[in-house]
Amino acid sequence: MALGLREISGEPVIDSENGEELMRVQPGVDIALSNLPRESPGTLYITTKQVIWVSDVDKSKGYAVDFLSISLHAVSRDPEAYPTPCLYTQIETEADDEINSDNSDSESNYVHDLSNIREMRLIPSDPMQLDTLFQVFCECAELNPDPNAEEQEEEHDWIFSADQMEDEEAEEEDYMSHNPTNTLGHSNGHHDLARTILELQINDQRFEDAEEIEHDEKDTHH
Amino acid sequence: MLFFSYFKDLVGREVTVELKNDLAIRGTLHSVDQYLNIKLENTRVVDQDKYPHMLSVRNCFIRGSVVRYVQLPPEGVDVELLHDATRREARGG
Numbered sequence: 001m002a003l004g005l006r007e008i009s010g011e012p013v014i015d016s017e018n019g020e021e022l023m024r025v026q027p028g029v030d031i032a033l034s035n036l037p038r039e040s041p042g043t044l045y046i047t048t049k050q051v052i053w054v055s056d057v058d059k060s061k062g063y064a065v066d067f068l069s070i071s072l073h074a075v076s077r078d079p080e081a082y083p084t085p086c087l088y089t090q091i092e093t094e095a096d097d098e099i100n101s102d103n104s105d106s107e108s109n110y111v112h113d114l115s116n117i118r119e120m121r122l123i124p125s126d127p128m129q130l131d132t133l134f135q136v137f138c139e140c141a142e143l144n145p146d147p148n149a150e151e152q153e154e155e156h157d158w159i160f161s162a163d164q165m166e167d168e169e170a171e172e173e174d175y176m177s178h179n180p181t182n183t184l185g186h187s188n189g190h191h192d193l194a195r196t197i198l199e200l201q202i203n204d205q206r207f208e209d210a211e212e213i214e215h216d217e218k219d220t221h222h
Numbered sequence: 223m224l225f226f227s228y229f230k231d232l233v234g235r236e237v238t239v240e241l242k243n244d245l246a247i248r249g250t251l252h253s254v255d256q257y258l259n260i261k262l263e264n265t266r267v268v269d270q271d272k273y274p275h276m277l278s279v280r281n282c283f284i285r286g287s288v289v290r291y292v293q294l295p296p297e298g299v300d301v302e303l304l305h306d307a308t309r310r311e312a313r314g315g
Contacts, residue, residue: 070285071241071243071284071285071288072241072247072282072283072284072285072288073282073283074265074279074280074281074282074283075279075280075281075282076279077279077280078279081279088279090243090245092243092288118243134281134283137283138261138283141259141283141285142255142257142259145257145286145287146257146285146286146287148287
């Protein structure tokens with residue numbers, strides 16, 4: 001997986017065969033990379049996988065970055081931070097990885113300067129569009145979870161599928177307001193455990209202390 | 223899933239999110255999803271001298287995979303609840 005910003009030339013290419021969809025086209029957007037000067041108006045294409053900017057002046061000039069590489073995005077309206085309201089993004093780069101893994105002698109030494117771009121600002125000519133752009137970015141970012149995170153989830157059996165999770169969530173909402181302790185038990189999908197513990201506490205009269213503990217817990221959580 | 227449930231309880235509180243690139247952002251927790259993507263409101267950068275350009279943004283979406291730590295408000299930490307939940311999680315059942 002290639003991290004970071006990359007240069008593209010010509011019209012944006014959308015990989016619809018692999019499920020990539022165009023979510024929004026926003027004309028009249030300037031772009032500013034790191035501390036480089038702001039570039040003349042262009043068109044912003046937001047897809048389910050990436051953000052693409054193509055210059056209006058020179059159609060062969062453009063940039064693209066995957067949502068997987070966008071660490072954070074935010075609406076910036078503070079004139080001290082940047083003179084014009086913009087969507088501020090931070091970009092994770094291959095160079096970041098190399099600092100971490102310390103193999104600086106790899107081939108990336110002659111990669112284009114873009115590999116060092118860690119910030120990108122998108123400046124719409126109409127600042128009213130910022131909140132919408134922010135929302136679209138949020139939706140698309142959520143569609144692109146870390147691939148490594150999913151691998152981990154499969155290794156451990158206490159994480160369940162997305163379908164299950166929706167059911168659990170609906171249930172969870174009900175429990176949330178009543179008993180946060182049970183919420184955590186249920187969120188792990190351990191209905192049986194939660195029930196067993198409950199039955200144990202109710203039915204087994206031999207352990208007087210256990211009941212007291214239960215009361216204590218209730219006091220603490222409310 | 224433990225932390226997803228736990229963070230959901232902290233919505234509306236002030237937290238500090240520390241990223242793997244050392245940037246620390248303080249703000250009101252707006253929402254969190256199952257990938258631990260975090261949305262903050264009324265944010266400000268903790269180390270403003272080091273990151274002057276990010277002085278303040280109104281709302282901010284942080285990718286779950288770049289988060290190193292989330293600093294919780296002391297009053298939002300229920301130690302007993304966490305002990306209980308982590309034990310259950312560790313048992314795996």
